[in-house]
Amino acid sequence: MSRPRIVIVGAGFAGYRTARTLERLARNKADITLLNPTDYFLYLPLLPQVAAGILEPRRVTVSLTGTLRHTRLVLGEADEIDLDARTVRYADPEGGVGALTYDRLVLAAGSVNKLLPIPGVAEHAHGFRGLPEALYLRDHVTRQVELAAGSEDPKACRSRCTFVVVGAGYTGTEVAAQGQLFTDELVRGQPRWDGVRPRWMLLDIAERVMPEMDERLSATADRVLRQRGVDVRMGTSVKEATPTGVLLSDGEFVDTRTLVWCVGVRPDPLAESLGLPMERGRLLVEPTLQVPGRPEVFACGDAAAVPDLTKPGSYTPMTAQHAWRQGKVAALNVAASLGRGEPKPYRHSDLGFVVDLGGVKAAANPLGIPLSGPVAGAVTRGYHLAAMPGNRVRVAADWLLDAVLPRQGVQLGLVRSWSVPLDTASPELAKAPYAPAKPEADGHGSASGSTGTAASGRTGEAASAGDGAAGKKTPEPTGAARGRGTPERTDTSHTPAPGAEGDS
Template identity: 40%
Template sequence: MEPTEAGTLPRLLLGVATGVPAGAAVGVVATISAGETGGPSWTAWLVHAVVFGAVFGLLVSGRKQTAASSFAVGLLLGLGDWILWQLTFTVLLAGDVPRWSLSEVVAGYDELVRAVLLGGLTGPLLYGLTVLWDRREAGRPVPRPPHIVVVGGGFGGVGAARRLDTLVGRGLRAEVTVISESNFLLFTPLLVEVASSTLEPRHISAPVRAALRNAAFLHGRVESVDPDRRELVVAAGGGGGQRVHYDELIVAVGAVPRFFELPGVAEHAFAMKSIDDANRLRNQVLAALEQADLETDTAEQVRLLTFVVAGGGFAGTELVAELFDLVHGVLHHYPRLHEAAPRFVLVHSGDRLLPELSADLGDYALRTLTARGIEFRLGTRVVEAGPGFVRFSDDEQVETRTFVWTAGNRPGALVERIGSAGASGPLQVDEYLRVTGMNGVWAVGDCARIPVPGRPGTYYPPTAQHAIREGKAVADNIAAVAGGRKPAPFRYGGLGVLVSLGHRRAAGQVFGRRVSGQFGWLLWRAVYLGKLPGAEKRLRVAVDWLLDLVFSRDIALTSATLVSTTAPDRDRHV
């Protein structure tokens, strides 16, 4: 039989309960063996046995063991106890420096025998008591633990799931299930570098399953939510909808592009929300270069080499800068384009670039990118898009085959189906991250409108760093409610913001201090490298970045992308 995992307090008590009799038995044997010379001090020895048993219980009894493995582990812990206590701590307490010499080992031989015997007896005793404890607990009626369901595999959802996973490992009685349409966490701050052929797509995506030890994962799409019955309908696999009951629901479905019903925009614009979006845009840009290299019609070649980005926030600014670097970095591969002048245009409805930053940093970014040759249309909106053009609100029309939209987002479709609370946008939540008017439903990330405590009318921005903290906070609050405690309001001041401007330049504010230029770029890379999930992903991205410093960017098309044109085929180079 293999004992199952007990709670922290039972493990501690079981360890003490086995350490005392094992210590007493070893003490008796040591006293008899010592004869007239006397054995160990009983008080000190029994205290030592109690501590040893407590440590043994905390380290070992919570894991599956057999009688033989418990005995072997006991011997090893006894040996470690002798090395740490007899050869190290007692020497330090005496005011000397541990030398671990052969003479000290020989002098402490009797203590070594006692420590190993103590461990050898404590292991099997602890195993036996743990088996009895498990049988006793198995006979008790156990109430069903609450089922916590997390919907969404982004920063907020995975942050909540990982925190709940940790809490369950520490003794929280709950079942946790994560439901997501993708089985990986996408590190979206680096998505533009996939589109610009700097990073490999797999290197910025981490499997959700690999991050969970005590939680279940369901790869599927939530079709509907019934808050009254606390039930979800999930489309998963090839079968019909599965019904999943929940006691507490965390909605973290993120956001999708919002095109404001502008004519032709949804049909002709490239989005930038997923790995597929980034790959499609990369292939579109490279295919445009390939076809421009063949094109004899000057107007069509100009159209192919014109790139328009809508949106002057972080995503749009970083994207236009990266696309500029990509095109100019690989242009030498296309002989007929050496004299060409690719055009990059960013259109933004606001009166200044990067409104998330201070005015001086926004101006710095604008000056830096303008000096590089990027055009800006501030205070201007896109009103229409077609297969070969984009029209602005000032009646200007730009002929282009590549138009990217980063100018608006809305919550995922599930939010609209949850109820009236999310009918007009993000779910309204209170300061504890609970959806107002709905019992047992919580929301974090881009799909939630989270108020800042003490500042009426202000809300936290939908950034990755906020979503991660919101996920952890909502998990702690659900655990607090499950334990009969009061949840805590969410508070987070933010560490700062950084935006890449391409060409090894960046700008931002970190802890209230302004950073820019190459130092800002190095800081930007260091920050995001540290935030990537897992050492493997950090190493892969670091290698990609190092290779980018030495080699030209990869121009291999990964799909049969063709850019539709109006020029007749007979005018193409062959």
Template identity: 50%
Template sequence: MAAPRILIVGGGFAGMECAHKLERKLSSHEAELRLISPMDHQLYLPLLPHVAAGVLTPQSVAVPLRRMLRRTAIVPGGAVGVDTKAKAVVVRKINGEEVVERYDYLVLTPGSVTRQFDIPGVDRHAVGVKTLAEAAWIRDHVISQLDLAAASSHQEEREQRLQFVVVGGGYAGTETAAYLQRLTSAAAKRYPGLDPSLIKWHLVDVAPKLMPELGPRLGDKAMAIMQRRGVQVSLGVSVAKVTEDTVTLTDDRVLPCRTLIWTAGVAPSPLIATLGAETNRGRLVVRPDLTVPGLDGVFALGDAAAVPDVVKGGDAICPPTAQHAMRQGWAAAKNVTAALRGFPLADYRHKDLGLVVDLGGIQAVSKPLGVQLTGLPAQVVARGYHLGALRTLTARFRTAANWGLNAVAGDDYVRTGFQAHRPATLKGFEMTDAYLSPEEISERVESA
């Protein structure tokens, strides 16, 4: 008799951690482990702003799945539909071939995509900071804008190329604006004919406070750091429309701009909509033990699942953070093992480790275990946390070495050009239009 098959969808924090723990908990004859992922690495998302600014190389934040997982078979493709009645997942492999993967237990960790909203022009002119390709493209693009501004003899074009807008005052947006502003400020010194005063960074958020999760003191400190550097922070404001060379805000300001970085929240992977199950603001409703009500053998966790926060109680849901995704991966591995062996399942509970925000250099704000820190102590905590969260010694060494080299030698302003002709859209980078309709899913499963 064949061993039960455990199918894990997604190789991010939750999926990779779940697979890693299952390898330790289950012997090879107890279960067959398979993980579906279009990428062969786990991406350490919190450090993407460092990649966008060139402080870290892309390899530093991409942990190879095959280095971490020894018994789990990697299926190189993306899940584009789920038929829970047939216990089957439709997978589109990276070569375009479609296959159907059967399961006994399904662990859904497809993650999230950048939330766009219905704002004219955002889909055509904005990029996010959710993928390695986006971070690499942003670095190339920002350096290109400096080069093109220096080459242009038209003042209007220079102003457009030297104004940058980041939408979203959360961690991703604030850190991205902070790191890229440092990059352009340092790079401007290498362009003798370029007026540094023309380089302007805007951070826009509809919320009344910058990173309210930090609390008033640390939030105000982060705000002061950004403003002292010259970043123009606009709160209580959103984007009304975008064109190729302008960003219009809801307060009627029109910013000349050819760079729009969109970090205004995340939305669950479109895969969730293919299940036809109950959702909470797009996230799959799950029980505290991470099982999906009404779906036999299905677990869901990470950004795509509305996991109840039993520590806070009430209707609270765990936020879509790396910290929760990793721990939910561990909890899911325990519960899948328990289900397989006929034992009771346990609810997911957590102890909040706090928050860290790295603003570059020695500037940071952190709140480890509720202790409020700023400056160098906060930076030590922030980078220490990231090093600990990276899953291999190789990744930790690369990251620490990159940080050290950047601190000693400074930045290089190299435009590689390897993504110059890639369509720079959220849809193009995050492949949000790849999913099947329920009818198409049934057709693929029946013909398999």
């Protein structure tokens, strides 16, 4: 008798934890396959430190093959799930297609950038959900400071050294806080910048910074940002984005070449394509994380609307903390469905949050105890070291080096503007200048003849990051991605017009 086949779609917080737990519970009892477009798990909370030049990119990635020894990794982006035939169709990085059959399916597809119908945003803003976006932002910010230093035009100089972050949640707050320190470090000691500081702006329509968190945490973060020189504007957002600036909702036009979009996330479109009951884009599941009417299908993380048993009538928020713990429960219940153990509902109490504001500054409330200053900084970094499934020594070493040595303000030019469009379902993958041709499906590798409930219109989409990064093939770029056919060119997404000075 063949062993049961377990397929996990996505290797973010939920999917990675599911695979790691299943290896312990079902070793030699089931075949575990993990479908993911990259060969690493991304520790997303430390991504702002990559953009700020504190951590090297590989520090926040954990090798899947190196840490999941009993799981088969399939590199690919899921673009169709046939629930009736129990198959997952995917495209590999070189354009080939294939299909995985399963007895148990765990959908941990995660989330992607949240878009709003604001003119110009899709063309001129960049998100912050994947490693390519963080690398692009670090290069872009460095380039703007260097171009400004060589410019004789004061207006152009101010424009290049104004950085606008939209969204004062967890990610946006950290990006602005770390960014201000980064640019201050870049200009320190240079004659051109004597007495002049780059300007960072943080915008949000909410009444306070990090409105979803405790008010004391919010107040601490707000105070640190303002003391550092960040222009914090609550009750304000972007009305229109242009190549040379942004029009704010209060009528002010801000000259800038940098618009970082951190307004939040939306569930990966793969979940909605299944045609099953949804809750605001998330797949409705039972407390055991099983899909109603489909006991062989489990969903967790940002792609799933999991009932919050501590708050009846509501669902757990889309956070890494919940995704990580849901992954463990999903693994336990998958094993239980195969006769190993008893199923259990997902129940989790809030353990608090930590926000790294750069330097020795942080805000934290572990177990509800509000902390700030160096103590909060130590708790925050200690938490991240404990939570990371790998690379702890390397991360700690980078923190130590950053404390005693100046940062290396160089741009590598590895990620171009058109390769990280905001409107993408695959923020963890940089867009290639030319997509590989997709071969005709054959009888062995595809599900082209399937008749399941998944929407086949996903052809051309790509994967998400969030807690899943499950993947769909990347759509043809629009707006910011229009330069994809000319990879030798420098970044042009913020260029005002042909021949004008822009992001190059």
